[in-house]
Amino acid sequence: MPPPFPSFKSKEALQVLFRPSSVAVIGASTAPEKLGYQIFKNLLDAGFPGKVHPINPKAPEILGCPCYSNIDAVPDQVDLAVIIIPAPLVADTIRRCGSRGVKGTIVISGGFSETGPEGEVLQEQLVQAAQESKVAVIGPNCQGVNNPHHPLCASWPLLTRRGRVAVISQSGTVGAALMDWASQEELGVSTFVSLGNRADVDEADLIHYFAQDPNTETIAIYMEGVKAAPKFLEAVRQCQKPLVILKAGRTPKGRKAAESHTRSLAGRDEVYEGVFRQFSIHRANDLEQLYDFSKALSYLPRLKGPRLLIITSSGGSAILATDVAEMTGLDVASLPDQVAQRLREVLPKHCIVGNPLDLTGDATAQMYRQVVEAAASHFDAIALIFGDPIPGASEVVGGDPLQLVIYLGGAEVERQERLLFHRKGIPVFPTPERGIQALSHLL
Amino acid sequence: MALALGRAIQEGRNLLEPEAYELLASYGVSVPSHRLVSSAEEAEAAATEIGYPVVTKIVSPDILHKTEAGGVLLNLNDAASVKAAYGQITEHARQGKAAVRGVLISRMAPPGTEVIVGLTQDLQFGPVVMFGLGGIFVEVYQDASFRLIPLAERDAAAMIHEIKAFPLLQGVRGKKPADLEALTHLLLKVSQIAQENPEISEMDLNPVLVYEKGLSVVDARVLLHQRAPTA
Numbered sequence: 001m002p003p004p005f006p007s008f009k010s011k012e013a014l015q016v017l018f019r020p021s022s023v024a025v026i027g028a029s030t031a032p033e034k035l036g037y038q039i040f041k042n043l044l045d046a047g048f049p050g051k052v053h054p055i056n057p058k059a060p061e062i063l064g065c066p067c068y069s070n071i072d073a074v075p076d077q078v079d080l081a082v083i084i085i086p087a088p089l090v091a092d093t094i095r096r097c098g099s100r101g102v103k104g105t106i107v108i109s110g111g112f113s114e115t116g117p118e119g120e121v122l123q124e125q126l127v128q129a130a131q132e133s134k135v136a137v138i139g140p141n142c143q144g145v146n147n148p149h150h151p152l153c154a155s156w157p158l159l160t161r162r163g164r165v166a167v168i169s170q171s172g173t174v175g176a177a178l179m180d181w182a183s184q185e186e187l188g189v190s191t192f193v194s195l196g197n198r199a200d201v202d203e204a205d206l207i208h209y210f211a212q213d214p215n216t217e218t219i220a221i222y223m224e225g226v227k228a229a230p231k232f233l234e235a236v237r238q239c240q241k242p243l244v245i246l247k248a249g250r251t252p253k254g255r256k257a258a259e260s261h262t263r264s265l266a267g268r269d270e271v272y273e274g275v276f277r278q279f280s281i282h283r284a285n286d287l288e289q290l291y292d293f294s295k296a297l298s299y300l301p302r303l304k305g306p307r308l309l310i311i312t313s314s315g316g317s318a319i320l321a322t323d324v325a326e327m328t329g330l331d332v333a334s335l336p337d338q339v340a341q342r343l344r345e346v347l348p349k350h351c352i353v354g355n356p357l358d359l360t361g362d363a364t365a366q367m368y369r370q371v372v373e374a375a376a377s378h379f380d381a382i383a384l385i386f387g388d389p390i391p392g393a394s395e396v397v398g399g400d401p402l403q404l405v406i407y408l409g410g411a412e413v414e415r416q417e418r419l420l421f422h423r424k425g426i427p428v429f430p431t432p433e434r435g436i437q438a439l440s441h442l443l
Numbered sequence: 444m445a446l447a448l449g450r451a452i453q454e455g456r457n458l459l460e461p462e463a464y465e466l467l468a469s470y471g472v473s474v475p476s477h478r479l480v481s482s483a484e485e486a487e488a489a490a491t492e493i494g495y496p497v498v499t500k501i502v503s504p505d506i507l508h509k510t511e512a513g514g515v516l517l518n519l520n521d522a523a524s525v526k527a528a529y530g531q532i533t534e535h536a537r538q539g540k541a542a543v544r545g546v547l548i549s550r551m552a553p554p555g556t557e558v559i560v561g562l563t564q565d566l567q568f569g570p571v572v573m574f575g576l577g578g579i580f581v582e583v584y585q586d587a588s589f590r591l592i593p594l595a596e597r598d599a600a601a602m603i604h605e606i607k608a609f610p611l612l613q614g615v616r617g618k619k620p621a622d623l624e625a626l627t628h629l630l631l632k633v634s635q636i637a638q639e640n641p642e643i644s645e646m647d648l649n650p651v652l653v654y655e656k657g658l659s660v661v662d663a664r665v666l667l668h669q670r671a672p673t674a
Contacts, residue, residue: 229567233591271565274589277605278598 006231008208009201013136016104017201018147018191020079021050023154024071024102026093027084027109028054028062035108036084037062038156039144043082046146046153046160051076071100080104082144082154087111090140091125098133105130106154107139113197113263114141123199130200141262142196143172146179148188149215155192163188164217164298166210168203170195170262174222174246178291186422187295190215197262202227207235207243220294221245222287225264236279242297244282244441246290247272282441288434296438299427301402303442305380306331310356311371313363314387317408318356321383321432328440330381332356339375346370365392376401381439385432389413394420402442406435445469448640451667456504460547463663466640467648470632474660477549486529487522489548496520496551498661499528505541507664512539518551552659555652556612556621559587560629560660562637562646570637572630576608577650584608594634599627612653621653629658644668 023043029036040062043052053076054062057069068074071081071093081097083090087109094105112123123140130137138145144155148162157176161183169175172194179192190213193206203221210216219241226232236243249258249266258266276283282297284290308330312318322332335343335355343353347367352358359367368384375382381402386393389410394417397403405421405428407414418428429435447462458466464474478489479502490497501514509515513535516528529546536543557577565571568591575587588602603609603626614620629651637643645666652659 226567229569233568265567267567268565270585270587271568271571271589274571274602275568275591277601278590 006228008231008235009136009205011209011212013103014201014205014209016079017106017136017138017145018152019150020104020152022053022076022078022080023048023050023152024053024055024068024074024078024081025084025154026055026071026081026097028056028059028067029084030056030059030062035156039082039084039108039154040065042153042156042158045158046148046151048152049150050079053078071096071102074100078102080106080154082106082108084108087119087122087140091122091129094126094129094135094137095133098129098135102135104136105138106142106144107137107196107199108142108144109139110141112140112199114261123197127199137200138193139196140199143176143194145194146189146192149190155194159183159188159192161186161188162190162215164190164215165294166190166206166213166216166219167192167294168195168206168210168219169193169222170198170203170224170264171222172196174287177287178220178222178294181291182295185428186419187299187427190217195262198227202231204228204231204235207232207239211235211239211241216241217298218242218244218294220290222290223247223264224249224258224262225266227264233275233279236281242282242294244284244290244293244297245276246284246287247276289437292429292434292438293441295427295429296404296442299425300404300439300442303380303402303439306443307333307378307380308439309333309335309371309375309379309382310385311359311368311382312356312385312387313359313361313390314385314409315352315356315358315360317385317387317406317432318358321385321406321436322356324433324436325383325440328437329443330436330440333379335375336378339378342374343371346374361388363388363390365390365396368393369396372396372399372403381442383432383436383439385435386410386414386417391417393417394424394426397421397426398424404435404439405429406432408432445640448642448667452642454504457507457667458665459502459504459544460500460509460663461502463646463665464660466636466665467632467660467663470636472629472632472660473657474663475550475552477547479545479547480529481545483526483529486525486546486548490519490522490525493548493550497525498547498549498551499525499532500547500549501532501536501541502544502547503536503541504544506536506539512536512541549661552652552661553654555654555658556618557650558612558621558626558653559647559649560633560651561648562592562633562643564644565589572602572634572637574602574630575606576611580606580608590634592634592637594631596627596631599630599634602630603627619655622656622658625656625658626651626653629660642667 027036028040059067112119146155249255250269255266383404386407445466447465561573575581612621647664
C-alpha cells in the first residue's frame with residue numbers, strides 16, 4: 001500500500017501564481033538598486049496585461065503608478081501579491097492578503113528556515129498563515145516567477161522570450177541562467193519558477209501543474225533534494241512529459257551545502273540514481289546537460305532506434321561525436337554499400353565516404369542535403385556537424401529521419417545560422433559531445 | 444506471515460539465521476540444506492545427514508557479525524573437525540557473553556560468482572533493494588545499483604546490467620556466464636518479501652553464490668524495525 005501523501009495543489013490554486021489578472025508588489029521600492037524596484041519595473045517592462053499595484057507606505061508613486069500604504073488600500077481586486085519585505089512581517093502580510101481576496105503570493109524575502117532556528121519559527125508561522133488564509137505561496141527565499149506566455153515577470157533579470165521548457169529551480173540563479181541561455185538562443189522558456197525554501201508549493205505540485213500546461217513540452221528541474229518522496233513519485237508517475245533533473249548534493253560536502261542553502265535533505269545519490277532510472281527521469285550531470293537535454297526533448301522527436309549517421313565538415317568533431325555516441329548506446333553503423341557507391345558518384349573525390357562521412361573543409365550546405373537524401377532510409381538519426389562557416393545550413397535541414405544539428409567553428413556565420421535554425425524550431429548544439437549526449441536521451 | 448517472522452516479532456529481536464533461511468525458502472529462494480543443533484554429537488549427526496563438506500555457524504540473537512566474532516568455520520570435511528568446530532565457536536560466543544541458540548550446520552556451497560543482494564531503508568524513499576558484486580566491488584568501488592520496491596522485472600534486470608562489474612557476470616577468462624535469470628528472480632523475491640512483510644527493515648544476503656544454473660544464498664541477515672516490546 002503506498003504511503004499517504006498530501007494531495008497536489010489544484011490547477012486553479014496554482015494558476016493564479018502564473019496567470020494572474022492583477023498583481024500587487026508589497027515592498028515595491030523607489031530605489032533602483034533594490035529588488036522591490038527591479039521586480040516592479042520588470043513586471044511593467046515585460047508587459048504584464050493587467051493592473052500592477054506598488055505597495056509602500058513611504059512612497060506616493062513608483063514608476064508612475066500610484067502607491068498604496070497596504071494591501072487593504074488597493075481599490076481593485078488583487079490576484080497575486082509579490083512580497084519583498086523583512087521576514088518577521090511576512091506571515092501577517094499573507095493573512096491580510098488572504099482576507100483581501102488575494103489567492104497567491106510569491107515571497108522573495110529571505111531570512112527563514114535557511115538562517116537557523118529563529119528563521120525556522122518564522123517559516124512555520126508563514127506556513128500556518130498560508131494554510132489558514134488559503135493562499136498559495138511560492139518561496140520564501142526565492143527569485144520569483146517568470147511566465148513569458150502571460151507575460152508575468154515577477155522575477156529578475158528581465159527576460160521575455162517564450163519557449164517550451166518549464167524551468168523549476170531550487171536555486172534562483174541556476175534557473176535564471178537556464179532561462180538566460182534559452183533567451184540568448186531565441187528559444188525561451190514556458191515558465192521559470194524559483195522554489196526557494198518550498199514552504200508551501202513544492203516541486204511535486206509544479207510537476208503536476210506543468211504536466212497539464214499547454215505551453216510546456218519538457219520540465220527541467222534543478223533540485224537539491226525532493227521535499228516529500230511519495231508525493232514527488234506520484235507526480236512523476238502521472239507526468240506524461242519528459243522530466244530532466246539536475247540533482248545537486250552528490251558528495252558528503254555537497255550534501256552539507258544543500259542543507260544550509262535551502263534546508264534540503266540531499267539524500268543518498270546512488271538511491272536517487274536508481275529512482276531516476278526506475279521512473280525514466282533524464283538525469284543531467286551538470287547545468288549544461290540540464291539545458292541541452294531539455295532542449296533536445298522539447299524540439300526533437302523520439303528516436304525509433306540507435307542507428308546514427310554522422311555527416312561532418314570537421315574530422316576531429318566527428319571523432320568526438322563518434323566516441324560519445326558509442327558510449328551512450330547509439331550505433332554509428334556502417335554506411336550500406338549501395339549508398340556509399342551512389343555518394344562517391346555525386347560528392348567531390350576528396351570526401352571520405354563512410355560513417356562518419358567527412359565532407360571536409362570546403363563542404364557546402366547542399367552536399368549535406370545530398371547525403372541526407374541518399375542515406376535517410378537506412379538510419380534512425382543523422383547528426384549534421386557544421387564545423388566551418390557554412391552559410392545556408394538552416395535551409396537544408398529538416399524532415400525524416402531525426403536530424404541533429406551541431407554547429408561550431410563558424411564564427412559570425414554560425415551565430416546567424418543558429419538563430420535561423422532556432423526560429424524554425426530546430427535546436428542547434430554547440431559541441432559534438434553536447435549534441436550527441438543530448439541525442440542519446442531521445443532513445 | 445512467515446512463522447519465523449512471527450516468533451522474532453514476539454520476542455522483540457531480529458531473525459536468527461535459520462529463521463532467515465526459513466523465510467527465504469518459504470518464498471522459493473534456494474538456500475543450502477541445514478540443521479540447527481545444540482550439541483557436538485548432534486552436530487556430527489547433522490553433518491553426516493547433510494553430507495560433507497559442511498559449514499558451522501553460531502546462532503545467537505546477540506551476534507550480528509558472525510565471522511568477526513569467530514562464529515564461522517568453513518569447509519569441514521569430517522566428524523572430528525565438526526565436533527571440534529562446535530566446541531570452538533560456542534566457546535567463543537560464551538566468552539563474548541552472547542546467548543547461544545545453537546549452531547547451524549549447513550552444506551558448504553560450491554564456489555560461484557559472489558554477489559550481494561540487500562534491502563535497506565532510505566531516509567527519503569523508504570525500502571530500496573540493492574545489488575552488487577561481492578568481495579571488493581560494493582565496499583571499495585561502491586559499485587551497486589538501487590531501486591525502490593516494488594521492483595518490476597525490467598527494473599531487476601536493469602539493476603544487474605547497470606553495475607560496472609557486469610561483464611564479470613557474463614563470464615570472463617573461461618568462466619561460464621552466471622545465471623542472470625535466477626538472479627533477476629531473486630531480486631524480485633526480495634522485493635516481494637519486503638512488500639509483504641513491512642516489519643522487515645533490512646535484509647543482507649551476502650554472499651549469494653551464482654552458478655551457471657541457479658544460485659545459493661549462503662548467508663542471510665534479516666533485521667526488523669525496532670518496536671517497543673509489547674506488555
